[in-house]
Amino acid sequence: MSTRTATGAALAAGALAVTALAFAPTAAAVTPQTATITASCGIFGGGAATLTATQSGTSATLTLTSSAITTPVAVAQDSITSTLTMARAGGGTVVFSGTRNPAMGSGAPVSVGPLAGTVAPGTRLDAYGGSLKMVIFGITVTCKASGPQSPGPFVFS
Template sequence: MKLRIPGTGTAGAVALAVGALVMAPAASAVDPTTADAPTTCSSQASGRATIEARQDGTSVTFNVSTPVVWASHYMPADFMETTLTLSTADGDEVTFRGKSNPPMILGDGFDSGPLTGTVAPGEVLEAESFTFEFLTFRVDCTITAPQTPGPFVF
């Protein structure tokens, strides 16, 4: 007599594969996921900013960092208000805001995110500027040339 175990064979393999796909996290469809752009900030020097994007469905998060601007004193976590402005293919502006930064000590480069929002499938966004504020201090940074390797496509 042959003992048969339910869930084995071809049907079991198919069920296992389908179950794995259902349980898998959604892939990030944004491309590229990281872009660099030349940046000039307020009364600080010029340099490059790195912008990272992650997408989950229509939700997107951005992280912005640059060594151009640095902490002039200790700054606790989640202390800075950051605004990232991007342009659409139609020339409209889209803004993402957040108050999330790691703790920073004197000399640490600017690092902020996640800045969250939503995007439409197929939307194309390119960084224009970012601003951060804490207490009465504000720094405005302008992207001075197109980001590389190209705009974010969702």
């Protein structure tokens, strides 16, 4: 009987361990997950913007949203071609691109992304030193950060 009890206890402990792992929170692959910048888009305006990053292996995405930067005209969903160039610590850049955006009315806050890119483990990226280029109805709008992002660069694991 003691062997049966010990086996049952071991199986119960193993089941609890597996359950705990299944419900354990997953670690974020990129830190921070959000950062803010102040962007200038020339005659198209400027102001505070939020960048949101995600990562899965070497694939990463960035989304930019801003209530300070608005659309001059209504745009359809997935109609803005965006290229977000991020400055890499130590030199060089990483490009995130795509045609993902929600439908936005004239004067609506700008939102583009998620824009896809590739990162290596340990990559540190900052919007400062890079740019966001959006092509809307054939017109190119270029935005640049006026300083480093806060709370700091994105660090990909």
